[in-house]
Amino acid sequence: MFRAGAFGRFIRRFSIPRQWLLAYLLLIVVPAGVILYGFYERSATILKDEVIRTMQQALKQAGNNLAYRLEHIEDISNSVMMNPNLHEYLSISKNDRLIGIQFQVIKDLRNLVESIQSNSDVFHVRLFVDKSKLYAGERINFFSLESLKTGSWYEKIIMENGGIVWSGSYDERYLEAGNARVISAARMLRDPNQYEKVSGVLMIDVREQLVTDILSTLQFSPGTNVYLVDPSGTIAYHPDKALVGSKVSSDMQEALGSGSEGTLSLKLNAEVNDVLYTTIDPTGWKLVAQGTESQLSHRAVKLTQMTGLTTLLEYIALFLLLPVVLLAIIVRGMNRRVKSVITTIRKEGTDTPMDVPAETSDFLLLERSVEHMLLRVRTLVEEKYLAQIHEREAQLQALQAQINPHFLYNTLDTINWIAIGKGATDISQMIDGLAKYFRLSLNKGRSIVSVEDELCLAQVYLEIQQSRFPNTFDFRVDMEPGLEAYQMPKLILQPIVENALLHGIRKAKGKSGSIVITVREVEGELLFVVADNGIGMEAHKARSLLSAAPTAVKSDGSGSSYGLYNVNERIKLYSGDEYGLSISSELGAGTIVTIRFKAALANDN
Secondary structure (H helix, E strand, O other): OHHHHHHHHHHHHHOOOHHHHHHHHHHHHHHHHHHHHHHHHHHHHHHHHHHHHHHHHHHHHHHHHHHHHHHHHHHHHHHHHOOHHHHHHHOOOOOOOOHHHHHHHHHHHHHHHHHHHOOOOOOEEEEEEOOOOHHHHOOOOEEEHHHHHOOOOHHHHHHOOOOOEEOOOEEEEEOOOEEEEEEEEEEEEEEOOEEEEEEEEEEEEEEHHHHHHHHOOOOOOOOOEEEEEOOOOEEEEOOOHHHOOOEOOHHHHHHHOOOOEEEEEEEEOOEEEEEEEEEEOOOOEEEEEEEEHHHHOHHHHHHHHHHHHHHHHHHHHHHHHOOHHHHHHHHHHHHHHHHHHHHHHHHOOOOOOOOOOOOOOHHHHHHHHHHHHHHHHHHHHHHHHHHHHHHHHHHHHHHHHHOOHHHHHHHHHHHHHHHHHHOOOOHHHHHHHHHHHHHHHHHHHOOEEEHHHHHHHHHHHHHHHHHHOOOOEEEEEEEOOOOOOOEEEOOOHHHHHHHHHHHHHOOOOOOOEEEEEEEEEEOOEEEEEEEEOOOOOOHHHHHHHHHOOOOOOOOOOOOOOHHHHHHHHHHHHHHOOOOEEEEEEOOOOOEEEEEEEEOOOOOOO
């Protein structure tokens, strides 16, 4: 009886009045629950956005790595196409059946193929030639052109008119290597003596494993599909081989065509999918990462669940289970722990922000200290990431700066064949011209040169091209006296005269003409006029060259005039938006490019 009465008095002593409990629930428990739920939702959104942003950066880096490797294959293909020996062998008449000539051709072509295949990125080289050639039935590296005509992409190769066409992943059987899954870069070769005649098709095969190895570095969550889509919406590579060659949905194709990279959500097969994509420059393909929200954001979902569970447990422990009478003890214990954490943070080198008042409570001081620590950690992580990106970009730029593939290969190849065909008479002239070209173009790393040096660079370039294409064009430079010392960005004239020669005069019916460079000062402006009497172009096409950067290869195989767009933008950055290029052209009547600069001497601001 005594024990029961004492226990009852103990319970009544610590019982909570009903109105207190109601106030406790309404003023503390309910608001705390709403705040915690809002915090949970906000944390989930922030975590997901951060994960998606990191994945997009990783996808873009993988795309850059893949683009670099494919550009290397295109450079190899361009180098082979510029080999005059190859075109000479392919243009040998089918009536020329002397066995000695045929064996020499086979030997030389075999050496050429083996030198290409020695590159680690190249798996196999195939050359499709007219069936009348003795070596057309070799079926290791040389094949009959008729065997390619039955393929689905032969017409596309012909339509590109010499431009590189990339195939999607496919299975191919090789006599010496068996079955292999490859991606091919193919281009048509023309007979230089009969330009309308197709003399063969050059095909460089790359193992699909090259793409797989690069994309395998992407550590995305399980269930995320990473694949390649060509500009027509056809899947060019996919881990599921059965999907290669199929079309993506129209909604997906439309979304991928909206920009060079991005992140979006699409409803596919009655389920919302998150899609990340970036563009592979050499091919125009899109590198796509696709998965449901739970797949792509697996880490964010997992972290959110852990955060939500921890928060819920803290909520229950803090507001529901702990007796109010123990609150003071808990607060004292928490104060001790907060002070311990603050002391630990300070010992680790994350000092309290200087703007915190001395009378600030321990909890606020901890919050400020943690925020300061997180800010420092995030800043250090971002600095490290940017440093890695800059290091990678510097490495790529250093590699790209080592060579200028198209012009360097053409010039050195010309020097080589002049030496073989004519002896050593002209070699010194070519080497001297090339040395002047590089000395002027490099200019000790300076980006600003004098008008005299820029004109000299253009003149050296044209003299070298005259050695390549003798008696096909002439040029003249007309500069007003006194303009030699004016300053301008370097490599402005060279891309323009290159376009005038290669896209104007060399594409004319007679492949001959003239180029005139005129330099004048008019009302404080420097005017450069580059005129040629080549094939010209339609007015709308001339306007489009300066409106946006075109793709690297056009459908007509004529190449790109990206140089004009680039030059125009550089002039605007140097002199202002009111300056730049203007193009006047008429089909069949030549082209005139006018360059306007703000006239400035070396000591002008």
